[in-house]
Amino acid sequence: MTGTRRTRLFLPVRNRPDRSTVRGTRPRARSVALSAGALAACASLAVGCGVVPGTTGGSGDDPVTVMTWAPEQTAATNEPGMPAMAKAYARWVNSQGGINGRRLNVLTCNEKNDTVAAAKCAQRAVDEGAVAVVGSYSQHGRSYLSPLEAAGIPYIGGYGLTDDEFTSPLSFPVNGGQPALLAGLGEQLAKSCGPVVLVRPDSVVGDTMPVLLDAGLRTGPHATSTDELAAEDATQYEEQTRKALRQATADPARKGCVVPSLGDRTDTFMDSFRRAREDYPGVRTAGVLGSIDQSLIDRSGGTYDGTYVTGWYPEENDKRWNTMNKVIRKHAFGDNRIDPADPGVQTTWIAYTVLKAVVEELGDGEVSARTVRRTLDQGMKVTTGGLTPPLSWPFDDLVAPGGFARLVNANVTFQVVRKGRLVAARKGFVSVLKTLENATS
CATH class of the missing domain: 3.40.50.2300 (Response regulator)
Structure with missing residues (x-):
């Protein structure tokens, strides 16, 4: 088949549908049970199983739980630096007293470049009360967005691989994918x-x-x-x-x-x-x-x-990356999965910058999936130190190219x-x- 252009109508990037569904339809969100390992992990977490989805932020000094996922150790594209960067970011902000006094609790998940694994990661985010999924990578948009949409959990700063990231009202992309x-x-x-x-x-x-x-x-x-x-x-x-x-x-x-x-x-x-x-x-x-x-x-x-x-962003040696590079040197503990030049790592940094700005905007109020989503929908502007233009996702005022309704940053x-x-x-x-x-x- 090489060398021959397929005749097709243009559609933005779309993940493969389930074989059991008619092409073009969206399967219903599936309920995915926690594995025995995840159940065991719940027993050791201060927040987790049994809570109402997306409410771990609470108010006052309650921790803010989020998730970052990406494929690791697969035969196709891998992005292990993204969850590793998320962990380093959490260590950094927690060493400074957290965000508005709230500890940042980052869950990570191996998405495995697989539709079922992507759905399981999303369901784990729901079950463990994550207020957002932040800075993640997956080709299987509908598989993970269905559980997130059902629970009202926002998806902040995905990699921009699928059209779902630019159409779902719960997606808040930081680049043009x-x-x-x-x-x-x-x-x-x-x-x-x-x-x-x-x-x-x-x-x-x-x-x-x-x-x-x-x-x-x-x-x-x-x-x-x-x-x-x-x-x-x-x-x-x-x-x-x-x-x-x-x-x-x-x-x-x-x-x-x-x-x-x-x-x-x-x-x-x-x-x-x-x-x-x-x-x-x-x-x-x-x-x-x-x-x-x-x-x-x-x-x-x-x-x-x-x-x-x-x-998407300035070149690696641009001074606008200085803060991220300092955080990696001090808080990644030599984790060689984190490459500062990797756009996945950079996207994770920017996505967590957005999350931090939102939590600071909420002050001493409730930090939940609902309040995070509402703050972003109301048009809050987030600056990223010049790594992107100011970012804003006003729900009633999005102007983007056809087929990419949530695309707010078309700069390269x-x-x-x-x-x-x-x-x-x-x-x-x-x-x-x-x-x-x-x-x-």
């Missing part, structure tokens, strides 16, 4: 590359990537990219590499670009690409943060020099790899709101 990254990358490449070849997973999430990338490419002379498919858990990419290089050199008058958007598998793809590239010296590479980051570049031995990269950053370092290719943020509107029209 995958849609903004791919649309922005298309804009970045529109005037810089000849033929553009996208190598991406053969999955429902992957199916939306060409549409978003092409929307950005159309801001220049391009019409579309060429689409190369690969298994989500592939272990070698020789065939895709050869085809991508041939297609990227189809126009000898212009330098083509190959765009691997394979998450954790990008490094594996680049091993094949590096060997085959000798016969195609003019071909450049490009990608989005999450598939290409500084730690990957450090291991590559120069493979990525000249690579165009689109991100353009970066490039020079001498082994990711640096700004263009100062400041670039809004891709208009491009996303064109993609969804």
Whole structure:
């Protein structure tokens, strides 16, 4: 199937439906029982089993319980740094007396890149009285949002992989997710590359990537990219590499670009690409943060020099990350799962910044799922030290591109790899709101 673009109507990223349901319908929230291990854990927690969902914040000195989940030790994309960052954040604020005197209690869960595991994580958040799920990663939006919506628990700062994160009234995204990254990358490449070849997973999430990338490419002379498919858990990419290089050199008058958007598998793809590239010296590479980051570049031995990269936030060495980096050094205790350059870690930091601002806004009042959600719905503005524009999600006044009703931050950053370092290719943020509107029209 590689090399052939599928004919399809555009839909924003959507997780795969249950086989037992008609395509396009939303399954009802399922009740997932606590495992024996979780039951045992409840006995040792000051808050947890038996409480009304989302009420652990209470008032006064009661702790504030939240959850962060992400896949770990799976065959596909993993984000172990996100729950690890959440724990480090909690240690930091608790060392300073908590938030308004309230201790922050962070629960973590391995989402396993699995619909059932994602639902179990969400149900555990409900059962243990979490007031929010914060800074988490999952491809299975409907699986985890159904239990959260049934309990009224807000989802703050997800990774932006599925359309549910940009449509659910309980979702409060802090970035433009995958849609903004791919649309922005298309804009970045529109005037810089000849033929553009996208190598991406053969999955429902992957199916939306060409549409978003092409929307950005159309801001220049391009019409579309060429689409190369690969298994989500592939272990070698020789065939895709050869085809991508041939297609990227189809126009000898212009330098083509190959765009691997394979998450954790990008490094594996680049091993094949590096060997085959000798016969195609003019071909450049490009990608989005999450598939290409500084730690990957450090291991590559120069493979990525000249690579165009689109991100959500300022580059890693920007001084606006200083506070986060200090917290990691002092409170992560050398946890090597936390990479400050990882956009998942950065998103978790920003999501907890939002949570902290909300709890401070509530003062000595009740901190619950209901009050957290209500505070955000009423249009509270959260500043993040310049890492994003001011964030606000007024329930009655959301203006966003069609299909992404909850998208409030359509800004991206353009970066490039020079001498082994990711640096700004263009100062400041670039809004891709208009491009996303064109993609969804």
